[in-house]
Amino acid sequence: MLRAENLRIAFPGRTLVDGLSVDFGAGQVWAILGRNGSGKSTLLRTLAGLQPSQTKNVLLDGAPLHSISRRQAAARIGVLLQEESAEFWGTARDYVLLGRHPHAAGVFGWSRIDEDIAETELAAQNLGAFSGRAYTTLSGGERQRARAAALFAQRPRAYLVDEPLQHLDLPHQVALLERLSLEARQGALVVMVLHDLLFASRYCSHFLLLYGDGRFNAGSRDQALNAATLSDVYGFPLEAIEVRGEQLFLPGPPSARGPHV
């Protein structure tokens, strides 16, 4: 669905990712893993077409992003940014409705369908009772859920989400991951930046490890996710243990830590 072709992410004096060519297919759930500043968010923004200089290296359904209008792209790619403005003039419902912008048919108002979808997604995020509350009065976690509701109201086919679990309590973290998995099972692509290895390993089918020095490691669980690759990417020893048939990765004990941490 989404294809990166020879992507390069670099800042003056530093190359974070070089020569990245990966097919992100429908139905897959990808985790982008790496240390702070390794280029995870920039890569996600690049895939979403938010980095103007790189839009020719990203293909959406075979067409380079720069050849697609922003509105058409927004109808297919939904983005949850790591930092979204906390300022907003309206209610939670007003906010979620803006997710319908790429689909809105009329010039001025919203259609009945848009409003129904917004209500449905608010309720799905347990925000039904907050629908009329001013967005700025919501707590951090409630705001994150309102952003998620706006994302799902957008009804994209590719979900590019940056640290979607931030501010969420445990039940809502699980609920969001379950919802994203459901979307993937129904044919959507999900790419998320995560720091939680337990959830990454439990909910993701594919992994993209960024080393922050140009190298990367992309592939399915068998190819990319093991204690050696993870220890390498984090520069921190990790051990794999198995609990009820599920492989989990734990940080190694202090005695096992190398000098480079």
Add this chain to the structure above:
Amino acid sequence: MQRGRILLLIFLFTLAALTGSVAVGSVSIPAGDLFAALSGRVSGPVADIVWKLRLPRAAAGFACGGLLALAGALLQVLLRNPLADPYIFGVSGGAALGVLLAMLLGLGIATQTGLGLAGAICASAAVFLLSFRGGEWNPYRLLLTGVVVAAGLNAALSLILVLAPHATVKGMLYWLMGDLGYAGNPVPALLVLAVLVVVLLPLGRTLNVLALGRSKALSLGVPVAGMEILLYFLAAVATVTAVLVGGTIGFIGLIVPHLVRLLGLADHRWLLPASVLAGGSLLVVADALARSAWAPLQFPVGVLTALLGVPVLLLLLAGRSDASR
């Protein structure tokens, strides 16, 4: 209260302000004569006062206030800064320099307007070009550039005021504070306002999305770069037009959008038309007061806009609870 009802109230206030402003002045006109004159069925001195003096002035005031409020509302979204006002483009300073130079040299009204327009275009072009970099505008850079250019122009203005002969200084000060006394034919400004409203009304929802920030707006399908250029351009056109009509009238562009938001119309689909009506009518009321309340003394309207607007806004700010923020 329903948003439609609030807008209707603002509209009714606008009608009342326009009617009231035509009714008051140095010659008092009874209500019956006023409506007879307005209906166009009678001629004579009263009809002349209404049609040739007061109505054009009220219309010019409305256009000027509406344009300033519209520009302010646009810039507060574009710069994501509640303190943005239409004069950050350097338009006011540039126009003022042109007009004051013309006044200093004793040139006529037409030349003043021409030089004012030239000054406004030069100054805003300088601000835009200096703040444009790498294919896009950085709001901080634009704000800072605007402030710095305005400071430079202000120094030049002060110099002119010091050098100018005593008799012309008062006219200069009136122009600087904003005065509708030289407004002239209101039709061009009204036309500009009408065109801007027609272009901008369908963009209300896009502005709502743009207010979420550039990246988010881009991800929701707004072609951000092109849209920002369009909106900056329209805001600049509105500001230049307003300044050429009424001088640098302060306060309207900054405060009216906030006033309208506090009334509950923060959604840009409502904020833009409401700002035009509220800005226009506030300026009309201020002008009516400025020329009649202390007659025969006439104040520059810019003084009155602040005197009226400040308490209204402070009351609204004090009255709103944080829960409804």
